[in-house]
Amino acid sequence: MTVNPTGTLYGVGLGPGDPDLVTLKAARILKTAPVIAHFRKKGRAGHAWTIAAPHLNGDASEAAFEYPVTTEIDFREDAYVDAIRDFYTASAQAIMQHLAEGRDVALLCEGDPFFYGSFLHMYDRIRSAYPVRVVPGITGMSGCWTAAAAPITYGDDILMVLPGTLDGAALASHLRTADAAVIMKVGHNIDKIKRALHDAGRAADAIYVERGTMQGERVVPLAELEDCAVPYFSIILLPGGRGRRIA
Numbered sequence: 148m149t150v151n152p153t154g155t156l157y158g159v160g161l162g163p164g165d166p167d168l169v170t171l172k173a174a175r176i177l178k179t180a181p182v183i184a185h186f187r188k189k190g191r192a193g194h195a196w197t198i199a200a201p202h203l204n205g206d207a208s209e210a211a212f213e214y215p216v217t218t219e220i221d222f223r224e225d226a227y228v229d230a231i232r233d234f235y236t237a238s239a240q241a242i243m244q245h246l247a248e249g250r251d252v253a254l255l256c257e258g259d260p261f262f263y264g265s266f267l268h269m270y271d272r273i274r275s276a277y278p279v280r281v282v283p284g285i286t287g288m289s290g291c292w293t294a295a296a297a298p299i300t301y302g303d304d305i306l307m308v309l310p311g312t313l314d315g316a317a318l319a320s321h322l323r324t325a326d327a328a329v330i331m332k333v334g335h336n337i338d339k340i341k342r343a344l345h346d347a348g349r350a351a352d353a354i355y356v357e358r359g360t361m362q363g364e365r366v367v368p369l370a371e372l373e374d375c376a377v378p379y380f381s382i383i384l385l386p387g388g389r390g391r392r393i394a
């Protein structure tokens with residue numbers, strides 16, 4: 148009796164947005180994988196899909212998993228946790244069905260798969276049952292500090308990466324001690340983040356980057372950002388280097 152080999156799940160890091168920042172390895176997998184899987188917001192093409200599109204050959208089948216909720220329910224509420232848990236479990240089952248039938252699956256990941264990505268929920272559910280390989284990507288924050296021409300760490304600077312979802316007091320307390328910081332997941336947390344930077348006395352140094360390296364990129368000092376809603380793909384940078392530059 149011959150046993151069919153199973154497929155491999157590839158977590159493919161796509162970099163910060165510019166398709167030219169996709170690695171050669173990622174591009175090769177995107178060209179050859181029989182199934183391309185990705186997460187997206189309902190009714191959207193999906194950021195990851197848009198980044199990967201120039202590298203796809205059109206022959207693969209697409210497995211699109213649409214988030215049942217994004218920001219309309221607070222992520223700490225039971226209703227959010229239940230909906231998203233069921234969604235990730237169903238998505239993992241759909242991926243494993245392909246793997247069981249011997250097809251490799253490339254799961255698209257913005258930035259780096261091991262850095263705050265939805266991929267991690269698939270990794271946790273699938274890795275004990277099927278082979279999983281991860282292709283690292285340039286992180287969004289790296290693309291953003293390059294877009295802002297803002298060297299982020301000098302000498303022995305300590306860089307803190309803070310999710311904007313933390314509460315304001317926690318954000319301010321971390322920001323007081325950070326030499327350099329990156330605040331991720333800005334979106335609807337923007338007002339709280341601005342207050343925390345102000346409370347920590349760091350608002351004047353902060354840089355706002357929206358859609359770094361993508362079409363529509365915008366870089367402005369945070370102090371010049373008008374009061375309005377900001378998109379999910381935005382980040383705040385607090386460059387280091389204070390007192391550490393060797394002239």
Ligand SMILES: C[S@@+](CC[C@H](N)C(=O)[O-])C[C@H]1O[C@@H](n2cnc3c(N)ncnc32)[C@H](O)[C@@H]1O
Nearest residue numbers: 163258259262286287331332358359380381382
């Ligand atoms: C769930 S995290 C995913 C991070 C991703 N895995 C990475 O390696 O960058 C999403 C957050 O990353 C930040 N981000 C990622 N790419 C970005 C970009 N090109 N421009 C601005 N922010 C970005 C935003 O703060 C966004 O809310």
